[in-house]
Amino acid sequence: MTSATTPDAPSAPAKRTPKTTAPELAEGERERLDRAIDELQVGAGTWAALTVAQRVTLLRAVRTSVAAVAEDWANTAAASKGLDGRHPLRGEEWLSGPYSVLGALDAYIETLSRLAKGTNPLDGVKVERGPGGRTRVQAFPLTGIDRFLLSGYTGEVWLEPGVTPNAARAAAGLAQRTPADSGGVGLVLGAGNITSIPVLDVMYELLAHNRTALLKVNPTQDALVPVYKRAFAPLIGAGLVRIVRGGPAVGEYLTGHPDLAHVHITGSATTFDAIVWGPSKGPGAAATTRRRRENRPRLKKPITAELGGVSPIIIVPGRWTDADLTYQAEHVVTMRLQNSGHNCIAGQVVILSSDWDQADAFRAALRRAYANAPERPIWYPGAPSRMHLATDAYPDALVLGDRVLVEIGVGDDASPLQNTEYFAPVLGVVTLPGTGQTFLDAAVAYANDELQGTLGANLLIDPVTETALGAGFERAITALRYGSIAINGWTAFGFITPTLTWGAYPGSTIDDVGSGIGVVHNALLLDRVERSVIRGPFRPLPRWIAGSLSLSKGGVGRVTILPKPPWFVSARTGAVVSEGLTRFRANGGTLGLVKTLLRAMRA
Template sequence: MTQDAAVTTATKDAARQGAASASPELDDATRAALDADIALLQQGSRTWSSVTVAQRVTLLRALRTSVAATIEDWAGTAADSKGLRPGHPLRGEEWLSGPYSVLGAIDAYADTLTKLSEGRSALHGVRIGRAPGGRTKVDAFPLTGIDRFLLSGFTGEVWLQPGITPNTARESAGLAQLTPSASGGVGLVLGAGNITSIPVLDVMYELLAHNRVALLKVNPTQDALVPVYERALAPLIEPGFLRIVRGGPAVGAYLTGHRDLVHVHITGSAATFDAIVWGSGATGKRRRRENRPQLKKPITAELGGVSPIIVVPGEWTDADLAYQAEHVATMRLQNCGHNCIAGQVVIMSSDWPQAEQFRAALRRAYAGAPERPIWYPGSPVRMQQASDDYPDALVLADRLLVEIGDGQDATALENTEYFAPVLGVVELPGTGQQFLDAAVEHANEKLQGTLGGNLIIDPATEKALGTGFERAIAELRYGSIAINGWTAFGFITPTLTWGAYPGNTLDDVGSGIGVVHNALLLDGVERSIVRGPFRPFPRSLPVLNGGGRFTILPTPPWFVSARTAAQVSEGLTRFRARGGLLGLVRTLLQALRA
């Protein structure tokens, strides 16, 4: 695969498709237009350095207004581009993963910058405690009354790297906003093609965490959204803090090598990353051996991986089995599996008396989810690859379920990010702490990547494990961990962080380098942890829940099985954009019918 072909999309699929033809030279007119955009951004960088933190809060409020004005066009265009016809029950995904996520991030950043502009720490009013291993943890969600109500039962923590004290955390929170006049220059953001909020959130992080204005090159899958982006982000575009460009292989190659762009951020695959950093073919291999990267500027990246779903055995009711099976199916099938955090490998106990019941419930939930187009480029090829890897896999509607049996090799399943509706199940022996420790070790050592890991455990079993449970979580080496939740909740929560577990390098990049989102602007992040309710409402009521977390949510709107997900997701986004108690009440009534 040529470097140009990889840079074309700067997404997970670019390398997977294996396109290999040489790209054409960039024509003079396009080069001149790109140079002009970069020159404007250089001026914009100087302007940004003169904008005070208080003035940046005002800018964020203007940005919020312009984003709120586009939410219907944004969600509709995104759904149409993915083949979700009007009335399709999964169109709600595009409300939550698009404008809802961006509006939440703007609000959270505005709160952080307001504190800083008033001379307070970005962590003023945020509880800081201790996590296993002497780590400092920040209780980063919920921080508002509306989140405590609407998302009751869910909490989020950011664990900082060992050695960072609470005082250091408070003093360093704010990142580049602690020195707002120090310019970060002009950076390049190579936008993702699967989730429509990602390019916007990455641009915001460049601007606020690094004081770096951005040239955003959209993925070709997002071309239809460019007019929406331009209207939504006008408050950033007009003063020269952002430019948005389209383009093919030659544009990507030209920009990554441009001398006036000081940094690259990419959401993509490790193969794409390597093609940009080292080059492709024999030349790239030689450069890697000689440690001579062709990229002469820093790069950060979010690169996906194979995400585990660890199911800890316990005594579950039939309703628990059905609900958690739908939960697992959602982790794989949301956005048709075209997600860097789509759960791919279920790790369960072969000694669990209810193992076969759960397998049966999972087959039903996986097959019963609404059908939708496999829309992402290259996905049919990867589906065929999975079929070739596992010819005995169950074909359920437009999706594959791979149940690894005795003597079968799980290597392909555990090391290939299919980025398509392919879910696998592997079994390990043991119960209780023995199983949990083995499952954590298996996820750490056998599965490719360290981006996100999921774990499902009932309240009684978690209580019985005691400190052993928290010790196991500390051993699970992922940048985002969800306990009785899905790591997508961490992605959509702006005050949590998103990125690989730290320690990757240019030569061995794994799931990436650095973090994004992180609206508290924390320094020295190790991971974020989401904790959610094992049971939905009304089974979350204390008398029925065995000491588990209470939540007002029945089937959450992000579940692919939620019957009113489209209406609830749209209603929540409209409430986030414009408020309105009556509309929220209508949305909550719809949620009760999910």
């Protein structure tokens, strides 16, 4: 970038009047925060003056800086979570950190490059009519390397009913269609659990909304601040991003700041309500109740949020082999135990058919997989107390060292499991009667009506059963009211795939926020998104080959080169494969990729 597009930061006045009140903050800290916002206001003008082509150049510089810090990023994140260099699950921090960000940058660069050339982000992308007046965008895979490395996985973005394919194309690009229209300065209250989230949320502020961004890092991620600053160095130097630390007092000061145009938070509904309405306990609780009654929110600016929920894992009865039972049990355990369960999208409630003749065999496989998964620290603040909530509610639960398995029996009260996002290694199993379409419809209704939140739902079904259900299966998927749906996959695949979208099912409001408001990621910059739908292979390599031979019986097997995905907690080579894939994403290199794939074959 030239000096014309990267002006020096303005000098700070010797004394200033605080923009908001926050008695817990020292005057010097208030001035520091005000100065950062002043610099971002200048940066908003800089950003609005850049052409889309210049923005592509800047994003490429960010990609270079992210690639340079990838190893430090993954190692710092792993150490902060108690995973040493030999821990078998340290690969999680490569995939959910720098890998995710590099993939997003590549996808955004492609979208903006198309816009800069005067072409549409959806040129060459299949856009078709979907169920119920929706439009479906075939958003994954879009590159040859993704088709190869992640063969068997596909992803669609479904737009809201009434959006036509032509309208989808016309709106693709969002704020990058009008780059000179500044969105001001946005506040990003960063997540505390997954290290890519704050970075991805900042990128979405810039690219979807033309807002420069002030990132307040969650205290759990303080160790990553030097890494974030190096990764964002091109944006920081241009005055487009500032990063600050601090606890609740800093957050309160910033959310009330008049010079910030928007707030985005990844966190809990409790924190969201405190920002919008005020504290629910203590001296301010009465005023909060009054504001709610009178519909006078304390927050005077728009807010978007991703807030988690209780995610279902629907097991559709079919005829599974012993290997299927073992593999899918490990799949379920991964959904719960990745990052020690400290995920907004962790699967929490397994919905099983009481009439499935293999239900007991699956339960046994699930218990084995849950017990055999590698041990790791429970590191997120408050997690032990939430685990105690589970064992208090279910004293007969199976406690396996650092994890809890709750199997709801006849007469048990399932409501604590249904309504508490434990954000810890607590997995529950509930049963419903029926098989086939009867069970599937009942499970969808249970997930929609009984489980808190609408962020993500997972569904496991063998290809013979899916084919037999036919249109009924697609109707059931359409009926699921979740912002991300994974069929024979985990919705975290949607999180890590930048051209898919991430966020709650539409309809939440500040009065009843549920799993949140709005979407992020969305590298195709699509408007009026309803959900993303991921489909994966039921069987890994080489077992899908045998499954494909059952075509005469109605089976449809998805081809994949993965014997076991590296994100499985049971993948023996998951750590080195995840690191290898990230290094390939960062730097390319055929030899390194071949070595990584050979290691993947030993997972």
